[in-house]
Amino acid sequence: MKKYQVWIMLILATLFWAGxxxxxxxxxxxxxxxxxTFSRWFLALFLLFPIAYFVEKPNWKLVKKDWHYLILNGILGIIGYNLILYSALEYTTSTNASLVAAMNPGVIVVASVILLKEKLSKMQLLGFIISLIGAFVILTEGNIARIFQFDFNKGDLLMVGTIIVWTFYSIIGKRLSLPPIAATAVSALIAMILFAPFAFAQGINFSELSPLALTGIVYFVLFPSVGSFIFWNIAVREIGASQSGVFLNLIPVFTAIISISxxxxxxLVQVIGGLFVFTGVYLTTGLLDKRILAKKEKAMLKKSS
Structure with a gap:
């Protein structure tokens, strides 16, 4: 696959997530x-399983081996993340939500150091601190003194919850034997079985929903749940997680563009806070370290030749 095709897939994946x-x-x-949450993922099941079967051709026997991780992923990534995200959007703007969520790659790196004993360079630590400052700028609306007053927007605080949930989901995902689309399909199935009693106990009348809400459900199923995930995983297979991760920074950019339109x-506070978060994530995910290392390797090759 040509590189520009991979880039198009990554751009579309992040655009759909922004939407x-x-x-x-x-x-x-x-x-x-x-x-x-329930309608999105229940309907997505009817697409995820066939796509996983034809695209990945997984060994479904591995479900038995991964069952405890798949249950955790269903509870955290399917139920927890989406439930908290949509709850947050009741209290904060879509732009703020996406800017806070942009910290996720950096937090995952730091959590991997703590839980998986991975190494963290000084540059990565500096990046995490910078991104944390950016998040505080957004959370406090530019008045950092509010940190000590514990006066935050409820929606922004809930978005911090999504970061924590998604971090654990991502770390658990590294331990799965099943390929990603199949793992998501099985995790979503388990999540919907567990979540169904709560959804039906609450009840809903779909006839009262506006065309916009119904269109939204269709959008959630086709684009962020299925389209983004497939494009993302194809791209990661082609160019790796590190290069693909750079494109995650497009999510708040696309969210802002759509919101403005x-x-x-x-x-201005959102712009400044976002710049801090982007810079911090860029450093924390080790992209700068890798570029420096790549330059050193090229220089050594030139000397040896």
Whole structure:
């Protein structure tokens, strides 16, 4: 596959995920986060399993081996993350939500150091601190003194919860034997079985939903749940997780662009906080270290030749 084709897939994946933030902020006005999560992933099952079967041709016997990880992933990544995300969008803007969520790659690196004993360079540590400052700028709306007053937007705090949940989900995912699409399909099936009693106990009348809300459900199923995941995993296979990870920074950018086009305002504080987060994530994920190392390797090859 040509590199520009991979880039197109990564751009589309992040664009679809950005749309999840924006569309979610509208749909949550009509649907409870419980039913937004349940309807999205229940319907996605009918696409994920066939796609996993034809694209990955997985060995389904591995489900028995990974069952405890798959249950945890279903609870954390399918139920927990989406439930908290859509709940957050009831209280904060889609742009703020995506900017706080942009810290995720950096937090995953730091968590991997603590839990998986991976090494962290001084540059990565500096990056994590910078991204943390950016998150505090966004959380406090530019007034850092509010940290000591514990006066935060409820939605922004919930987004911090999504970072924690997704970090554990990502670390557990590294231990799975099943390929990613198949693992997601099985995790989603387990999650829906566990979540169904809560959803049906709450109840919903789909006839009362507006065309926008129904369109939102279709969007959640086709694009962030299925399209983004397939494009992302094909790209990771082609160019690796490190290079693909750079494109995650496009999510808040696309979210801001979509929000502006729909008439929402972007503040200077959001821009400044976002720049801190992007810079920090760039350093924490080790991309700068890898580029420096690559330059050194090239220089050594030139000398040896």
């Amino acid at each position: 999840n933030f924006v569309m979610g902020s509208y749909v949550v006005n009509e649907m409870d986060p419980v039913w937004m 729909l008439g929402q305002m972007i503040t």
